[in-house]
Amino acid sequence: MNTSTLSILLGLGGKCLLNWVLVFLQRRHICRSFVGVFSVSLSVLDTAMTLIFVSIHIHAEGPLFLLDWQLTRYHTCLLVQILGQVHSVLQWPVVLVASLDHFCTVSLPPASFRVKWIVYSFVTVLLWNLTALYVFLLSDFNPVLEDVSHYQINQCWVFHSTQILQVVTLLSLTQACAVLHAVCHSRLSENPSLKNQITNQSRTLSRRSFVCQVLSMFLSTWAPLLIFLAVLLLLPVRIPSYLGLNVAWLCFLNSFLIALVLSVVCPTPQFAQGLAAVPADSFCEWRVKFNLAAEDRT
Incomplete structure (x- = not known):
């Protein structure tokens, strides 16, 4: 153009x-x-x-x-x-x-x-x-x-650049898979022992709560930009390639990748004990509230 x-x-x-x-x-x-x-x-x-x-x-x-x-x-x-x-x-x-x-x-x-x-x-x-x-x-x-x-x-x-929409689409699908796995993990696991069943259910609830909180914190900050990118994906609007890579996009990408890594790795016990570090982020406050009873059982 x-x-x-x-x-x-x-x-x-x-x-x-x-x-x-x-x-x-x-x-x-x-x-x-x-x-x-x-x-x-x-x-x-x-x-x-x-x-x-x-x-x-x-x-x-x-x-x-x-x-x-x-x-x-x-x-x-x-x-x-x-x-x-x-x-x-x-x-x-x-x-x-x-x-x-x-x-x-x-x-x-x-x-x-x-x-x-x-x-x-x-x-x-x-x-x-x-x-x-x-x-x-x-x-x-x-x-x-x-x-x-x-x-x-x-x-x-x-x-024009299409990489931004490709990156957002792939990361969104990966994040959705991580959330789906956290929600459905308890239904897919079979435990013969009652004690093991209670322990695994506690871990599943803890993981599910952790992932949902991470997703909620990310969306509370970046939901407007996600809506804007969704509109760009649906409409025939093209982004000039020399404007596609900028610090605003990198800030969004940084938060998105932190949410994705936390959802996939899900270091719930380490976070509860203060042993895991959160990557630097100036926009999202990654403060997760834990169910101490569930953590004690795990």
Whole structure:
């Protein structure tokens, strides 16, 4: 779809502003998770790209050189398409790495902040470099540029991203399966011993309560955004690829993955005893109330 360069600049400017506002709001523990470190890197790169676009737009009638390379409006369109392609490719790797990070946080003993920050920074840099190499060397990405003088270019061809809706659909189905398993677990288990039956029923009730509370806390914060994404899924509305990956989306994804990991792993006894850690989240307060009687029986 053709989009005016002014609209692209306004969209990128609004995206950068939103990115830095959310990074500032999460400043206390922004570097305590992979999603936080990746959000900072995304904000820095998006800001650098936006400044380049603004410089090209301002000097559209005259030459603009960067390292002896003359930049024109052709490069604006080219960089927008490359940026969108990189953001689209990054969606699933970010989901996988963030899921692994949350799983390790919940299941393993906590590591020191310095070690975690070094690992997160290394993985973030590695992801950006591998994605760029994939886009330029292995993917079938072909830029779409108009065959006119760069002085006459007022619009750029913009690709659209479907990865966001794919991610939400898959994670929603996985979350639904986790909830269904927690609810139906007692009906699927058969226990010959009365004592074992009472114990397993207590564990099932505890697990069911835990998963339902996790789901309730997530929905109480992010239900409006889920409704908005459902509308996008039903309507023929497309998201420009250069806007698809942003800090707001990463914040939602972070909460979604925490809820998913907690529902799947369900470390109820560890949480009750204060032995399990919850991944950093600035939007959802993961405070679960436990049935102490059930916990004592387990």
